[in-house]
Amino acid sequence: MLVMKFGGTSMGSASRLKTIVDLIKEKRDEKPVIVVSAVSGITDALIAAAYDAVHGKVDLSAIERKHQEILEALGTDSSTLKPYLNELKAELQHIAGFARLSPQLLDNVVSFGERLSARMLSLYANSQGLATRAVDSFDVGMITDTRFGKAEVLPQSYIELNKQITAMVNEGKIPIITGYIGKSKGGQITTLGRGGSDYTASIIGAAIRASEIQIWTDVNGVMTADPRVVREAKTVPLVSFDEASELSYFGAKVLHPKTILPAMQHDISVRVLNTFDPKNPGTKIVRNIPGEKSIKAIAFKKNVTLITIKSSRMLLAHGFLHQVFKIFYEYEVSIDMIATSEVSVSLTVDKGKDLEGAINDLKQFSEVKIEQNKASICLVGEGVNANMGAVQKIFNTLSEHQIQVDMISQGASEISFGIVIDSEKTDKAVKALHKIFFEVEQ
Template sequence: MIVMKFGGSSVADAERIRHVALIVKEFLPRKPVLVLSAMGDTTDHLLEAADEALGGKVSIERIEGLHLAAIGALGLGEDVARTEILPLLEELKSLLIGISLIRELTGRTKDYLVSFGERLSVRVAAAYFRSIGVKSKALDAWDAGLRSDSNYTSAEVLDESYASIAAVIGPLVESGILPVVTGFIAKTADGHITTLGRGGSDLTATVIGAAAGAEEVQVWKDVDGILTADPRLVKDARPVSTVTYEEASELAYFGAQVLHPRSMQPCKRTSTPVRVKNSYNPAAPGTRIVSSLEAGALPVRAITSKKNVTLVDIVSSRMLGQHGFLARVFASFEERRLSVDMVATSEVSISLTLDAAHDLVALKRELEKIASVDIRKGKAIVTLIGDVSRSSEILETTFGVCARSGVQVQMVSQGASKVNISFIVDDDQAGEVVKALHAAFFA
């Protein structure tokens, strides 16, 4: 059994749903479970409808039009619209009328509202599969066994979900039925709908995969897996065949087309492989995310960069032998809710990086009570993701490339995860450094 997850762009309209069906049919011998997001921009349209309702206007025209048009274009007929779609649209309209009357949108109500996107999507898709001869059943996530806490808009999946999912999904798959499950949403024990926050649809897929003992969870996107570099910077960037969960988590932080780190945890716990594939190029093998790599892998799996960061140098002889100095420094960041990207320390100094959007005037004033503070804007983080046990080899090549390119490395940090080496250069040099490093490691 495998789990296949498709995002909103993959099921944006009738044409894309047909394309997804062609892909899924190729995998029917492997007994797939399908997890879908809302169609296209439905989630945005739902939130816009809520804003309008708060102003006293109730309209579901765009949402209704998109789904009824898809049903018509897929040749599903009026019966599907009447039994599968119109009841949900009526429920949605009633909710919006309620919002317009009380002029309030709580987190709980917002989750209920947003859930209509996924609930409509799976019903359209499942009906289409049945129309082409594939036995299929649309399932709201809670009917598949998924339960969450009541942290509305960013709920956590409860451990009790795993046994429930296995009990529901297993028999369906074994009886030759294709389950089509809503991503992103769940229910609390007392029946309130929740959403799972960022990466929620991917999380649904990995929870189902881990719970049901899937041989693989496939997450279908619009790129050929994880690439060795940003193709906008490096024209010959190529897909990485395999990475570890830790490497994928680091890459996700830097914007790679990969699962959110939170979404990988269920499969990481059960060592269930995750594969990132391209719905526009189904024949491409994609990138497989696994627990560990075989011997002989390249020392660097991918190179990324993050521009427009600020480098902060904090220097004080008081650090020597003094307890609590670092705690006081980081307390200043905590008070201002500033998130630090990189950190490096010596006996008398701390260097760290922050997002350039932060206003650091008050922070500098506070820190200058205990240290000398130098703030330098216009910097970039260049990160090499790979096998840091080979850090000497990686750093030798990296510093050689930078020296030949006339680039000054201003800070170096090796992550505790053992898969990340990052360094700081000037913003305007980052692109050329990434290109040169890519040529050195992947030539």
């Protein structure tokens, strides 16, 4: 079996759905299992509708119109979507009646994006001679905890997903499964966090021991840099799981950071492909690439916060780092990069995190310096940390462009080298580094 996941832009128009159906037909002999995101823009529209409902406004017209326009352009009757739209309207009226919005209620509302898109694709695919069945992931075994908005999939999901999906395929059906959503043991709808449809695809791929997991998006695979910043960015044809994980974690937008994990654990290759350019071979992600030692790509995150913690009182004291990490854990603040010295600990976190409680606790035993509007840049490739020539090139290039480095972080895995700079200089730095590593004759 083959997993094919189609993202929001891939689902965003009638022409794109035609392409998807053609791609499914090409892979019919490989027993495809389809995973879909909501139509591009619909998740945001559903979130806005939920918050509008708190203030008494219930309006689904734009959401309904978007799906109707796509199906009408395909010559397909949209009436099958009506029960789901009615159910969504009832959810919003419920929110309006209580004038409040809990994370659980928000997950209920947002889940309709994928539920509608799965039915829409199935309707059109069936009209084109395919035997598909649209199903919600929670109806085929996607069981999660109750951390609404960022739920974790429970281990028992894998057995049930295998059983249910394999049975459908053996019946001659092509499953079209909702990404991003699940249900708790108690039957409450949950979401896996933004971008979680990729994670769904990987979990399903691992559960059914797929031959490959394909992530269909709007770029030609993993790029040497963000093509919106670097026009000369190129597709990387082959990367390792570790390299892909580092790139996604440090800001590459192609993959959800969790996507790689289930695939890696079961040694299933992941291929990133472009629905807008389906003949492009894209990027293949495999467990390892023997003998490969080169920088593959540059990833970055803008608007991160740099925190420096100094404590002469606890300098070299047993348990100092443990205490620091415990505080961030208790406040659910994820650390991106970290660097330590004899006198301080520096680390970065994403902007928008509520840091007040963590900072107050840290100040009980240390001096804390907060620097906003920073950016983290990460160069990823097997052996980058051991390549002194590459490290020297990084600093020479940044120096030539008068870009100050505020922090250096070398990954323990030896496949990433990270720096922190002022956010406003990110594009300049990425372009300069890309030129020296990927555009100049080596």
